[in-house]
Amino acid sequence: MNSANPNQQKVLPLRRPFLLQLQHPHANEMLRQAMASMDLRRVWPKSPRLTQTGDESMLTRTTCAVTLMVLSSMPALADSCADHYQSSGVPLVTGATHKVWMIFPSVNPSVALDRVSRAVLAEGFVGVNVDKNLGTLTTQQETTGSGRPQTLRVVVRKEGRGSRVDAVFILPPGQVAPGVSNNPCRVVDAAGQ
Structure with missing residues (x-):
């Protein structure tokens, strides 16, 4: 701290490179290849606390392992809901259909359906019909006073070891x-939370 200004904090420069975010579909594989091809002892400055023997190597391995675990546990960084959003129809002229889907590799389909049904209720839909055997959710809402309801259909199915969630909002x-465009994504993203 500076004695002239006690509220001013000292900013220390970073000594080691750090990773902000990788937003690429193959981020985990790219990171693995990059880590395998580089010798981190040449890139990072030597630390006076570590000896040249196994301590530095162990720190490097631990850092790489933790980084890989964090990146592999966040599949949403590779794909986002907006990447899978489609709409069809002409607003006010024809009916409009808004579709979105996401894959959640580590979420069981029954758990995903339960989370999605709670998200639909949180969005204000009433009369939610859930069929757990089929993995479907159907609901309607009428917000215009015209008597023509808007329909939301969600299907949750098994995809590998996880789930695929498809949602269709029909106007x-x-x-x-x-x-x-954001509302169906909030419902679908709830399966992974």
């Missing part, structure tokens, strides 16, 4: 919904 002709 009848003459209706628009603000923020409709």
